[in-house]
Amino acid sequence: MGANADRVPVLSVRGLSKTFRSVRGADVAAVDDVTFDVAAGSCFGLVGESGSGKSTVASLVMGMVRPDAGSIVLQGEDIAHLRGRRARLIFDRAQMVFQNPVGSFDPRHTLGCGVAEGLRNRGMAKKPAEMRARALMQRCGLAPELFERFPHQVSGGQCQRAAIARALVCQPALLICDEATSALDVTVQSQIVELLEGIREETGMAQLIICHDMALVQRMCDTVAVMCAGRIVESGPADQVIAHPRHDYTKSLIEAVL
Ligand SMILES: Nc1ncnc2c1ncn2[C@@H]1O[C@H](COP(=O)(O)OP(=O)(O)OP(=O)(O)O)[C@@H](O)[C@H]1O
Numbered sequence: 151m152g153a154n155a156d157r158v159p160v161l162s163v164r165g166l167s168k169t170f171r172s173v174r175g176a177d178v179a180a181v182d183d184v185t186f187d188v189a190a191g192s193c194f195g196l197v198g199e200s201g202s203g204k205s206t207v208a209s210l211v212m213g214m215v216r217p218d219a220g221s222i223v224l225q226g227e228d229i230a231h232l233r234g235r236r237a238r239l240i241f242d243r244a245q246m247v248f249q250n251p252v253g254s255f256d257p258r259h260t261l262g263c264g265v266a267e268g269l270r271n272r273g274m275a276k277k278p279a280e281m282r283a284r285a286l287m288q289r290c291g292l293a294p295e296l297f298e299r300f301p302h303q304v305s306g307g308q309c310q311r312a313a314i315a316r317a318l319v320c321q322p323a324l325l326i327c328d329e330a331t332s333a334l335d336v337t338v339q340s341q342i343v344e345l346l347e348g349i350r351e352e353t354g355m356a357q358l359i360i361c362h363d364m365a366l367v368q369r370m371c372d373t374v375a376v377m378c379a380g381r382i383v384e385s386g387p388a389d390q391v392i393a394h395p396r397h398d399y400t401k402s403l404i405e406a407v408l
Pocket of ligand 1 (some may be wrong): 178204
């Protein structure tokens, strides 16, 4: 756990629900009465099979999908129903890293330009924005020459490091990683995990890790919640949940990877 952990919830989710309506009548309750907290300096794991609702939780927290019910309190403010410009301000406080880093960058721009873009969009002049982007890329383990490379000219691991640097430009209080290491080989995955842990220690940010890999959760997370068909079926300290799972669904997830 991060040295700055002080148990202040950066994110408090209460009774969050979202059903995707279908014209053909097959509605999907993607998120159903979900409640959890993510404390400053801590790492919270949201695990579950494909389709259990993990990414929808992330989209709801980031304001990309509107909830049917519930509250999402980010740094003390309920952001569940913000609209327009105020909703976009969520990105100053929470950022996301995705599974496919290459696809998350504009192929026409260099990685450096992509990392600096968030600062430029917030009104910073080109020179200081580039300097800050270079420093962040270096912190994320990227050699200076990679600043000028295009996304397709670097490895998946290097591109994911750049995506993490880009997420850090606005010093978010919350970083959501949605299967951020799933597409990487084991060695690179381990390096990215170390990078995320280091950043958490340094900044005291809260991290929400979305994945289906219990081994990764055991390594990274303080707390874990297990999602099944939109609901949290089990949650608690990661070591405890993994050592003594109560729910059959959790047992099957653990047996699949450990
Ligand atoms: N925009 C959408 N419209 C309709 N249904 C959706 C939409 N987004 C997600 N769903 C459905 O909601 C359910 C939960 O999907 P979600 O992507 O949140 O699961 P997940 O646990 O993140 O899965 P994965 O690990 O495969 O990404 C699925 O049944 C999915 O088909």
